[in-house]
Amino acid sequence: MKLATVRHGGRTTAALVVAGGYQPLPARNLSELLSLPQWKEILKDASSGHCGPDALPASAIELLNPVPNPTKVICCGLNYADHILEMGRELPEYPTLFAKFADTLTDPEAQIPADESMDLDWEAELAVVLGSTLQDATEDEAAAAIAGYTVANDISMRDWQRRTLQWFQGKSFDRTTPLGPVLVTADELDPVAGLEVICTLNGEEVQRGNTKTLVFSAARLLSYISTFTILRPGDVILTGTPGGVGMGMVPPRFLQDGDELLTEIPGIGTLKNRISLRVAATA
Template sequence: MKLVTFTHAQSTRVGAVVDDTVVDSLGSSAIPPRMLDFLALGSEALAAMQALIDSGSHRIPLRDVKLEAPVPRPGKYLAISLNYADHIAETGKDRPEYPSFFTKQSTCVIGTGAAIQRPRVSDKLDYEGELAFVIGRRCRHVPVEKAREVIAGFTIANDVSVRDWQARSPTMMIGKSFDTAGPLGPWIVTADEIPDPHNLELKTRVDEELRQNANTGEMLFNCYEMVAYLSEAMTLEPGDVISTGTPAGVGVKMYPRGYLKPGQTVRIEIEGIGTLVNPVVMEP
């Protein structure tokens, strides 16, 4: 199932993509309009959505809706750094002994098609194509072997980074949290449709130029290990987003630098999920 948050007729709500249509949750009183509430209901909400899909009714052409970020305001947006060996090599840093996470503020989140703004205060705007997963159950102290049970599904993230602001602080938070620096989407593919999240092809293109080309199997710490590690410290809740790191090929390590410029478009494709597309504009 491909779960979306979409806007149609000035109303934003949850739906599911089937072929070139969106199944509209307005067709079922059992489906809440907000993704956070939908995920919190768990199997009950999924069953109601599946029943609506099976009915074949309440469908809107995909071209007639605006896809928002599937989780427009996650309670937590956590991202791991230095999680691909080739990216570690291009940065010249040491391989981490433990997973290293930072926070992206939820106000940075945008959906597919929305514009990434190059900020007025910096021209060092960079992309990072990543697999992300969304928590589906409130949980704490989750063992690795049970971590899959708390993941609702998978989506695509662009960990947009303002490199000079990122470098100013060891936490990296501000440089990772500028407005529009968190594209997510185009949807959440439920975990049952991704049998192995650690064997997916990932490609990032800026316009037509292939910048990143990797497989998620190259991650040092896999999705389940991340859940186990984070849940030792904090309660994970439905709708929390965890981004799993980027492979080599980021703009800051190109010669000359491959920073994003207004007028360019970033396309991140992950096998089995889809494509996240965002144009770049100057901050208005």
């Protein structure tokens, strides 16, 4: 199933994607829906695949960040072998993790503001969304706790990231991590078998990787993270980016004002974001 958070008539609702539109669900967004113990039963009841009388046509809605209120957003860096090598590093024994705030997330077609950085970079990623609480979990338990998958771009301010050894400040600007356009439930996708992760800049493909080459699978990441912090329904885990980021190019290449960035995972969908690098006008 494909799920979404949509805006219609000034209101937001969680919705099931059905033939011809979006069937509203009894929650304002997917964060709220996944917090309900009976969310799977709600989806089962709603999953006839046909529009009900209250269904919303696709032309009448705006797709939003599907999970706007996670308690945690945890990201894995250096998780694709090709990206690790282009960064001049060795394959890791343990995942490299950092955190974001929910304020970092934004909508699948949002304009990305970057008022403070001239070294803005792209990082196409598969994102994992939790469907149940997870603590000190095995990999099998972690896999069973996944609600589904969506698309993310961990847009990074490399000049801020380079200021210290800690990545946090270069990764956590507000409204710079688009997420969406939908959440595909875990029974429909298998990242271990392989999902293409693609990033296109102004029509030029700059990244193409496959999740079957991840050093740490989604289940392994969740299991590892859950040993030191509890994960809750609606929490978001970014699994890392493949090779092809701007910082790894020779010479390095960064986003410019007005650039159009498309981030795609076939089977889930495409983020369509334009860069607003207003600092460029005053630099």
